[in-house]
Amino acid sequence: MKKTIFVFSALIVALLILFQLSKYAYWSGDISIEIIIAIIAVIFFFIGIYINKKSLRNKENVDPAINLKKVEELGISQREYEVLVEISRGLSNREIAESLFVSESTIKTHVSNLLVKLNAKRRTQAIQRAKDLQILGI
8 A cells, every 4th residue: 555655655756746847848849749748648658557457466366255154055056146146247138138148127137036035125235245254256
């Protein structure tokens, strides 16, 4: 965490220095405003790529401990668990049915069974309950 704060602080300081240098170059007449804007845009582009790669790498390293015993205790089948994961991704019944190659009515049945097994009234409650029980790796 401290390393991240240090990196972003250094990045902000470097950008402030860049802005000051570009302002000085513009006022002295050495460089046009279009070139300054292009340089700053390219720098922000590479900063965005760096931050994106850093965030994707952190997501890959996260290995959530899923409580498989609790899944078995609740009687959640493999297919119901797949549906639960898809629900947690925010997909609709139709989208889940397309991704799992089953009918929409089958997904509705699985969702209904999940709501009963997780003692929830809505999909959002089911997701929250699954997170609390540590059976969902989010």
